[in-house]
Amino acid sequence: MxxxxxxxxxxxxxxxxxxxxxxxxxxxxxxxxxxxxxxxKPFRHQHIRNEERSLESPHEVTGQAPTTGNRTMALAVASAQEKSTWAPQAQATAYPAQEDARAEALEATSAQPTPMRGQERKDTVLDTLPPRAQDKGVASDRTGLPSVTSQDTRTIKGRRDQKEEPTATRTVTPGPQSKAQTTGQTPVPESQAKALTTPGAGPMGRTRKGATTTAAPHRDTARATPPSTSSQGRTTRRSPSLRAADFKSEPRWDFEEQYSFDTEALQPTCPDSVKVKASKSPWLQNLFLANLTLFLDSSRFSQREWDRLEHFAPPFGFMELNQSLVQKVVTRFPPVPQQQLLRASLPAGSSQCVTCAVVGNGGILNDSRVGQEIDGHDHVFRLSGALTKGYEQDVGTRTSFYGFTAFSITQSLLALGGRGFPHVPLGKDVHYLHFLEGTRDYEWLEALLLNQTLVKSSLSWFRRRPQEAFRDTLQLDRYLLLHPDFLRYMKNRFLRSKTLNNIHWRIYRPTTGALLLLTALHLCDQVSAYGFITEGHERFSDHYYDKSWKRTIFYINHDFPLERTLWKRLHDEGIIRLYQRPIISKPKM
Known part of the structure; x- marks a missing residue:
């Protein structure tokens, strides 16, 4: 060392x-x-909390009302012992359309975007999205809306926030309460073939004022916490989208019985009208709603309506649908001037009774010889495979309304195209009633409006342009979309199947024929039904045009016994006239 x-x-x-x-x-x-x-260093969740706290507005920090869009929800578990009770028909309270439009314009212009920072703030969205944002791929999953308790009846203002001009306007004669309103347009690319327009249609469309959404009280429901409707806090935390798979049975909300009403609908003048009879029936007077909004169009689609209707699965709402696609399609349809379009076509002061025949496709019509009787009505409703060639003596020849879904029309054209049904019923006076089942129907509409072949749709096997089904002569003023509220009302009050109480609830819907017949009940004064399921249907083939006898198959997505019971009761009450064939009993040996 x-x-x-x-x-x-x-x-x-x-x-x-x-x-x-x-x-x-x-x-x-x-x-x-x-x-x-x-x-x-702080933990990540502490950083997130601190950042969120720093972005909160003063009224949020002091514990004021939550921002718009927060929602809590409970699952409604169906019980065999639970019974639904129907309250008397609610009276819709109308808000002036002009005041509502001004309020919405003020709300939209006063909304200021809040900057979003980091992955942790992706759940922050604007309370009011501009209509054009949807065309740019912005979809909102918000579900904030006023809650309607089972003991309270409330009214939501019908909104008219569409600023774009459709390519067509309805030409149905409007009622005296109608007023002109400018509507918006979503242009079709010039590269596409044929534009869907209305002859003589100008930039001004006619719309109805005073449309509202109101509720009839209902029990056994799941509650959604109502959002704050004040202008405080323009940002909101987006709640997860509702998914049908999360429910073991159909969810029942406290606003389940909230529907869109047309408060200025024309009232029946026929003394023997369906609506007059329903108001006097102990059974129907609390079920039948006479002034419902029947049709969905550009004037009846808004962010508020989307938020409300996305709680319900299609065809009764917008759950799991693409908001951008739905808005892009619906806003192309011009406002329907008068929901009661058949009554609006009558001379002023007329007490004429509008008679309608609704023709199903049941085998009971084979060799019935009621074709001339059917054609004798003022209007004839048909659906799906409405084959008349070769069956004129049994089903008639005239068609005023043709009802369908995207699936039923494509199936019918493929199956019956070679037998005399190469296209839908045509004519300048024919109206088309489209029941929107789900995504494929909106994809069908998109291809129809753009005059394109179905490619990415679940109906891509069709490999044709939807306009071909209409021989390229379709005009949008005669193409009507049934409102989800109207279809949900049918299901809730007339055709509530037990299937809705189990895990198969999502696939259930009434048959297209049932939807068409109930639609006619709300448009016509007197209704006759032909080709619908009746007692003893086993004796007949499935369809009147079957070449050989085919047994009727009851699929799980429909409830045929329930529909048969309903038609029989409506017949017994004198509401409809149901075509039946007598049951011939075999002599005892």
């Missing part, structure tokens, strides 16, 4: 200072890095 120290002592002073500096550097800078210091 002494030898080493001696050797170091012989080093020059410069070298000694260099070695000393190296040793000091080691102890000061390098050694502490091997010693683990306690972690004083």
């Amino acid at each position: 002494r030898t080493r120290l001696c050797r170091l002592s012989h080093l020059d002073q410069t070298t000694q200072w260099f070695l000393l500096s190296a040793v000091l550097t080691f102890f000061v800078f390098i050694l502490p890095s091997f010693i683990k210091e306690p972690n004083t």
Whole structure:
């Protein structure tokens, strides 16, 4: 050791200072890095909370009402012992359309975007999205809306926030309460073939004022926490989208019985009208709603309506649908001037009764010889595979309304195209009633409006342009979309199947024929039903046009026994006239 120290002592002073500096550097800078210091950084969730707290407005920090869009929900578990009770028909309270439009314009212009920072703030969206944002792929999953309790009846203002001009206007003669209103247009690319327009239609469309959404009280419902409707806090936390798979049975909301009403609908003048009879029926007077909004169009689609209707699965609402697609399609349809379009076509002051025949496709019509009787009505409703060629004596020849879904129309054209049904019923007076089942129907409409072939749709096997089904003569003023509220009302009050109480609830819907017949009940004064399921249907083939006898198959997505019971009761009550064939009993041996 002494030898080493001696050797170091012989080093020059410069070298000694260099070695000393190296040793000091080691102890000061390098050694502490091997010693683990306690972690004083905040956890990630603490950082998120701090950031969210810093973005909150003063009224939120002081514990004021929650921002619009927050929603809590409970699942409604169906019970065999639970019974739904129907309250008397609610009276819709109308808000002036002009005041509502001004309020919405003020709300839209006063909304200021809040900057979003980081992945943690992706759930923050604007309370009011501009209509054009949807065409740019912005979809909202918000579900904020006023809650209607089972003991309270409330009214939501019908909104008219569509500023775009459709390519067509309805030409149905409006009622005296109608007023002109400018509507918006979503242009079709010039590269596309045929534009869907109305002859003589100008930039002004006619719309109805005073449309509202109101509720009839209902029990056994799941509640949604109502959002704040004040202008405080223009940002909201987006709640997760509702998914049908999350429910073991159909969810029942406290606003389940909230529907869109047309408060200025024309009232029946026929003394023997369906609506007059329903108001006098102990059974129907609390079920039948005479002034419902029947049709969905550009004037009846808004963010508020989307938020409300996305709680209900299609065809009764917008659950799991693409908002951008739905808005892009619906806003192309011009406002329907008068929901009661058949009554609006009558001369002023007329007490004429509008008679309608609704023709199903049941085998009971084969060899029935009621074709002339069917054609004797003022209007004839048909659906799906409405084959008349070769069956004129049994089903008639006239068609005023043709009802369908995207699936039923494509299936019918493929199956019956070679038998005399290559296209839908045509004519300048034919109206088309489209029951929107789900995504494929909106994709069908998109292809129809753009005159394109179905490619990415679940109906891509059709490999045709939807306009071909209409022989490229379709005009949008005669193409009507049934409102989800109207279809949900049918299901809730007339055709509530037990299937809705189990895990298969999502696939259930009434048959297209049932939807068409109930639609006619709300448009016509007197209704006759032909080709619908009746007692003893087993004797007949599935369809009147079947070449060989085919047994009727009851699929799980429909409830045929429930529909048969309903038609029989409506017939017994004198509401409809149901065509039946007598059951001939076999003589006892």
